[in-house]
Amino acid sequence: MMAGAEARTRVVVVMNPRSGGGSPARFDLANRVEGMGARVWSTSVDDDAASLARLAVREGAEVLGVAGGDGTVSAVAAVAADTDRPLLVLPAGTRNHFARDLGLDIRNPVSSLSALVDGVPTRVDLGLVGSRVFINNVSFGLYADALLEPGYREDKVRALASVTPDYLAGRQCVEADVDTPRGAVHFPQVVLVSNNPYHIATPRYLGRRFTLTSGLLGAIVLKRPTDTPPDLLRHLRSELLRQQPGPGTAGDAASAWRAASITLRGRGRQLDAGIDGEAVTLPLPVTCETWPGGLQVLLPRDRPGIPSEPVLGLQRPPRGP
The missing domain is CATH 2.60.200.40 (Tumour Suppressor Smad4)
Structure with a gap:
């Protein structure tokens, strides 16, 4: 979907450098993301994740990425849903519940970057409480x-x-x-x-x-x-x-x-x-x-625990002892 460096320059990844006790730095995520032609915007005291995501959309981002924990992912997902932009999730938090349930490899956030080359666009549900996602x-x-x-x-x-x-x-x-x-x-x-x-x-x-x-x-x-x-x-x-x-x-x-x-x-x-x-x-x-279907996510084709077909339907727990 996003093949070619020219296409990837339209991707902005909002990164929380403090997530997961410094997980983005341990995985060298900023350099790996930029090496694929995407841009990295890091959160700070003055720039929260939602504000950066909205600014990225105003400046022409066609895909929003997020590297961080569930709180950071939630903030960027709300902007992606509101602006109908696909969301690329790099699980770089402590628990990464949403990424885990998407089938992503939460032990290796770098693996999600393969979605920039041949990602599978998939619609998933969101919850709403009032106007908040x-x-x-x-x-x-x-x-x-x-x-x-x-x-x-x-x-x-x-x-x-x-x-x-x-x-x-x-x-x-x-x-x-x-x-x-x-x-x-x-x-x-x-x-x-x-x-x-x-x-x-x-x-x-x-x-x-x-x-x-x-x-x-x-x-x-x-x-x-x-x-x-x-x-x-x-x-x-x-x-x-x-x-x-x-x-x-x-x-x-x-x-x-x-x-x-x-x-x-x-x-x-x-x-x-x-x-x-x-x-x-x-x-x-x-x-x-x-x-229902409020968020489009851009998923790598190879995801632990998820069947090869690009559909997140009802799955039974894996068999095991």
Whole structure:
């Protein structure tokens, strides 16, 4: 699709040099990208990823690339979707959830550059919460509060540990009700809305998405039961693994279902949330919706775990012991 140096000069890669503890430098990404005729624009205190991506489009970029973690990818993906530009993802963050679920080699971001030569353009879904795009999920409750803790980026385990006790004891909850197909769940401890459903049927692949083209959101709601077991987290995990995909009942400790839209309602005016790992405050009510095929991604032909055909459809977990 992008064969030839002349075509590749119309590619701008927005790079976060701090992602993954300096992953772009370890893989010499800037030089490798420029060696293929594309341009690299690095984020800084004055230039965030979204601003650089918008500027690149104004200056004629026909393909937007992004090298960084999920937060950086999400920001550039929103601009790519809004301007109908293909997105090239170079997974250079710590977790790289979106890149992993695209089938990219998250251990070697350089491998994604082959898409500039003979890439496969593929449409995938996005999520929307209000006017904001999300590629992975919107979280409310325990995880969203951890994002607000000072030093979260430097020590995520400590941040989560500092907010977990109040949620496990039932002293803290999401100050909202969640609409489910079987009624509202009142004041849960955790609400997670994902762009396409997460796999929850087996522990080995828990948290993976084997499709990004279902046209549906996934929802997981965890609510502390009245008779709290000694190990609440283990109980909630077993509840999720026990359930087949479906809404459960409004009184279940754990509920999981899929839908085109999911709404949270509350008596207050706003709600703390995390969008792709970034702390935000959203006005109530909050409605999350799916945007089927909202983003075109430019994928390398050789992707780990993805069949050779250029379609990201529903995939079963790989077979294994």
